[in-house]
Amino acid sequence: MDEIVAEYIRRTVLKIPRDELLTVLQKWAFLSETQLQTINFRQVKDSISQDVVQLCEEKSADMKQAAVLDIIYNHTYPNKKIWSVYQMQKTGEETECFNLSDFKKKFKRRLQSALKNVTVSFKEYEDNAIWIRIAWGTPFRKPNQYKTSYVVYHSQTPYVFVSASVLKSNLPLLCQALVVACNYQDIRQMELRGHCLDSLKDIVFKSYSQNFQTYCPRPLQERKVAPETDLRISYENIHEKERIQRVNQEIFGDGLQPKLEFAQYKLETRFKSDPKMDVLDKKEPFRCLVKFSSPHLLESLKSLAPAGMADAPLSPLLTCIPHKARNYFKIKDKISSSPESFVSP
Amino acid sequence: GVFAHLEMLEAQAQEAAVKEEEKKQQEEKLARLKARVQELRLKRDELRHKVNLQQKGLGKGVVSDPAQPRAQAVLEWKIESIKAMLQVFYLTGISGKLTPQGVCFCISTAYEGTYLSFYYLDLLIKPKVHIHRHSIPIFIPLEQIAEKYLQTDVRRFLSVLSDHLNAYAGRKYQADQLQEHFSDQIEGTLQRNSLCNLLVFNYNIVRKSETFPFSVRLLYSDPCCSLPTEVMVSCAPEAPASLTETAAAHSDLFRRVALHKAFGSISSARES
Numbered sequence: 001m002d003e004i005v006a007e008y009i010r011r012t013v014l015k016i017p018r019d020e021l022l023t024v025l026q027k028w029a030f031l032s033e034t035q036l037q038t039i040n041f042r043q044v045k046d047s048i049s050q051d052v053v054q055l056c057e058e059k060s061a062d063m064k065q066a067a068v069l070d071i072i073y074n075h076t077y078p079n080k081k082i083w084s085v086y087q088m089q090k091t092g093e094e095t096e097c098f099n100l101s102d103f104k105k106k107f108k109r110r111l112q113s114a115l116k117n118v119t120v121s122f123k124e125y126e127d128n129a130i131w132i133r134i135a136w137g138t139p140f141r142k143p144n145q146y147k148t149s150y151v152v153y154h155s156q157t158p159y160v161f162v163s164a165s166v167l168k169s170n171l172p173l174l175c176q177a178l179v180v181a182c183n184y185q186d187i188r189q190m191e192l193r194g195h196c197l198d199s200l201k202d203i204v205f206k207s208y209s210q211n212f213q214t215y216c217p218r219p220l221q222e223r224k225v226a227p228e229t230d231l232r233i234s235y236e237n238i239h240e241k242e243r244i245q246r247v248n249q250e251i252f253g254d255g256l257q258p259k260l261e262f263a264q265y266k267l268e269t270r271f272k273s274d275p276k277m278d279v280l281d282k283k284e285p286f287r288c289l290v291k292f293s294s295p296h297l298l299e300s301l302k303s304l305a306p307a308g309m310a311d312a313p314l315s316p317l318l319t320c321i322p323h324k325a326r327n328y329f330k331i332k333d334k335i336s337s338s339p340e341s342f343v344s345p
Numbered sequence: 346g347v348f349a350h351l352e353m354l355e356a357q358a359q360e361a362a363v364k365e366e367e368k369k370q371q372e373e374k375l376a377r378l379k380a381r382v383q384e385l386r387l388k389r390d391e392l393r394h395k396v397n398l399q400q401k402g403l404g405k406g407v408v409s410d411p412a413q414p415r416a417q418a419v420l421e422w423k424i425e426s427i428k429a430m431l432q433v434f435y436l437t438g439i440s441g442k443l444t445p446q447g448v449c450f451c452i453s454t455a456y457e458g459t460y461l462s463f464y465y466l467d468l469l470i471k472p473k474v475h476i477h478r479h480s481i482p483i484f485i486p487l488e489q490i491a492e493k494y495l496q497t498d499v500r501r502f503l504s505v506l507s508d509h510l511n512a513y514a515g516r517k518y519q520a521d522q523l524q525e526h527f528s529d530q531i532e533g534t535l536q537r538n539s540l541c542n543l544l545v546f547n548y549n550i551v552r553k554s555e556t557f558p559f560s561v562r563l564l565y566s567d568p569c570c571s572l573p574t575e576v577m578v579s580c581a582p583e584a585p586a587s588l589t590e591t592a593a594a595h596s597d598l599f600r601r602v603a604l605h606k607a608f609g610s611i612s613s614a615r616e617s
Contacts, residue, residue, distance in 0.1 A: 093489055097564055098538040100545075128539045155538040156484040205483045212449055212465035212480070231362060323478070 001057045008066050008145050009056055012073055013049040021048065024076055028069050031055050063145070067121035071133045074150055074163075075125070078197040081150070081163040085192045085200055085325075086175065088158045088184035096183060098155040100124065107132070107181035114173050119143045128154050136170050149174060152197065158184065159204045161197060191328035199258035203322050209255025244305045244312040251319050257298035263327040265290040265317065270333055298322065438511070439503050446470065447477065452507050454514035456571065457603065461514040466506075474499065484539040485509050486568075508569040515571030516541035522605035530612055532558065542568070544604075548611075550580075550591065557584050559592060563599060576600045 016024050018041060025036055035055045041048060056065075074081070108120045117137025124130050132151040137143035149170070152161040160178055175187045194200050202208040235241070267288040294300045298321065305312035313319070321327055441450045447470045453463035467478040474495055481487050490509065494502035520541050523531075532547040542565040550557045557580055564575040578596040580588045598607045 093486075096540075097543040097566060098540070099543055100536050100538065124534075124536075128537070154484075156540050159483070206478075206480055207482075210465070210478055210480060212451070212467060212478075231366060 001060055002062070004145065005061060005063050005066050006053050006057065008063075009061065009069065010049045010053050012066070012069055013052050014045055016073060016076075018045060018048070020076070024069075024072060025052070027072050027076075028065075030059065030061065030065050030069070035059075063119060064121065066145075067119060067133055067135070068123060070148070071121060071123045071131050071150075074133075075123070075131055079195045082193055082195055083152075083161045083163055083197050083200055085190045085204060086160045086162060086178075086187050087190050087204075088160065088179060088182060089186040089188075090158075090184040092183075096156055100130070100155070103130070103155070103181050107177050110177040110180045111173065114176075115139065115170075117141060117143050119145065130155065134174065151178070153178070153182065154201075154205075157205070160187070161200060191326040193327065194260045194262075196259040196261075199260060202258045203325050208258045208322060209253050211250065211253035241306075247312040248302060248305055251313060252298075252302045257296070257302060258322055259299075260297045260321065260327055261293060261295065263292045263297055263318070263321060263329075265329045265331055268330065268332045292318075297327075437507075439507055447474075450503060452503070452510055454507075454511045456511070456515035456518045459518065461518060464510055468499075481506070481510070482513070482539075485513060505569075512565075512567075512569045512571045513540060516565060519571070519604035520544060523608055526605060527608050527612060530608075540568070542566070548608075550588065552585070552588065557581065557588055559595070561595075561599065563604070572603075573600060 013021065021041060022036065022039075025031060026033075031052070035058075039048060039051045039055070104122050111118055111120060111134070115137070117139065119133075119135035121133045122130060123133075130153045132153070134149045134151070135143040135145045136147050136149070150163040151174070153159075160182075162174070179185065179187050190204075192200060192203065199208075267290065269288075301314060301318055304310040305314065317329065317331075438453045438455065439450060440453075441448050443449075444467070447468045450466040450468065451463055452466065454461045464482075465478075465480045466476060469475055469477045476487070476491060476495070479487065485506075486509070487506070490502060490505050494505060520535065520537055524535055530548055532549060534546075536545040537543070544563040545561065547558055547560050550559055560579050562575075562577040563573040564577075565572070566574045576596045576599045578592040578599070580592050595607075595611060598611065601607075602610075
């Protein structure tokens with residue numbers, strides 16, 4: 001077995017938490033059950049990884065299998081990377097009958113015709129997600145297995161999820177290969193980025209819980225039972241509290257919000273001051289960047305008004321994030337007499 | 346001690362408060378019922394009066410203003426007919442609810458008696474009919490269907506969209522059922538896609554204790570149909586001639602019958 005392959009497998013195994021190691025190796029399905037049973041998972045991680053490499057040696061693992069292990073690792077722990085979302089466009093109307101083997105062939109061929117030194121691996125999952133791992137080389141050097149990009153694509157959708165590649169120069173090539181393989185005509189990067197891949201999928205596929213009014217019988221969700229109120233206490237602002245709850249529910253719905261870590265607003269608006277103040281005689285816009293960060297941004301926005309920290313309803317600039325499928329905004333002045341600002345597309 | 350005494354007083358006060366509250370509620374209830382009785386008495390008098398007038402055959406009609414009842418009756422008739430239409434739509438799998446600025450539709454899908462998912466569509470009416478929000482899967486060509494029909498014929502739009510969704514749900518159901526019940530008889534994995542309109546898989550046929558691999562390719566090029574438009578069943582070129590007949594028979598079966606049921610009859614046949 002190649003030393004590079006051995007080292008790669010060893011390092012990948014080291015990344016996996018000890019208690020989940022067996023599950024991941026089983027998902028890989030390269031080592032047999034009997035082989036896996038010979039590994040003592042209670043020893044030091046270093047020793048475990050050495051054992052795994054030894055077993056792979058016995059089965060003569062090559063880079064292909066090691067690449068699949070890497071995909072499985074990233075599929076199990078996708079939130080360690082930042083994912084960007086790309087949107088493809090086409091003008092054709094026919095329903096596509098997406099053929100997986102065609103797709104793989106086209107993608108690989110397109111990529112390799114432009115850059116011979118690439119390793120391309122695929123893995124399909126139950127939810128129709130196709131994971132692609134690309135290890136990049138240069139025209140003169142073999143692919144570096146540690147310089148990888150990952151692409152997740154659901155067939156017959158116009159969206160592609162790409163983990164921020166180390167090598168920005170390879171991005172156009174990657175985009176071209178995707179467009180060709182998916183039978184689209186154009187691709188552009190959306191203003192949507194985050195760590196949680198599933199949430200990004202929820203936002204663009206519109207599968208997050210939205211609040212729809214309908215007659216259809218839905219299972220009644222457990223409403224919070226009002227706590228036993230002491231009759232001697234009266235809440236002065238109970239109406240306001242109820243109003244806030246109602247408005248919040250209309251905007252955010254009942255379910256859990258998709259998980260985003262930040263929202264960024266780039267302001268290119270003019271500083272609006274009293275003309276007498278004359279702070280800036282230049283008519284240039286005041287440049288400013290506002291960034292909201294949170295472990296779970298949308299849930300925290302949802303709880304702002306009930307916690308009394310903001311007025312309800314919240315600014316539409318904040319609440320439009322899942323609906324507009326973006327968390328990067330540019331706000332410019334409206335070029336008209338009205339002093340309102342607008343969000344550029 | 347003092348605290349015990351205070352506690353006792355507090356308990357007494359609480360009891361008294363609860364009793365007060367109960368008494369108040371009783372009184373409120375009584376007042377409400379009395380008001381209701383009054384209401385009903387008035388209504389009874391009114392109806393008696395109407396009956397009397399009719400019996401006297403004055404023929405003036407119950408209400409003095411002839412123009413009003415017609416508008417009222419028309420409005421009531423409109424509401425009844427809309428309710429009836431909504432009821433009919435609900436039975437066809439499309440139901441709707443008026444929202445402050447438009448309508449929210451719910452399209453439910455089913456396949457051969459099994460209820461599957463439902464999808465929502467929030468339409469706004471101003472400035473022109475357009476889709477505000479929806480939960481339609483991204484691979485259904487919603488924008489194309491909307492471009493064709495939404496402005497001109499909302500009913501047709503809903504009907505076409507419902508056809509797409511029901512066909513998709515049906516195809517997905519068949520593929521899921523096949524994977525769930527016959528995974529041990531399928532060689533390798535079932536290759537499918539998001540719309541479930543291209544399925545490729547392999548299975549084995551045993552003849553005279555020899556195993557022959559069969560390869561199936563099902564193409565559903567009609568997005569509103571849950572049966573394949575094109576079926577290709579092929580066996581290895583060196584297989585005996587009788588098997589090509591079997592392949593043709595299977596191909597025909599897949600074209601006519603739901604996938605999981607067709608496969609069920611194939612697998613039960615091969616065991617015999």
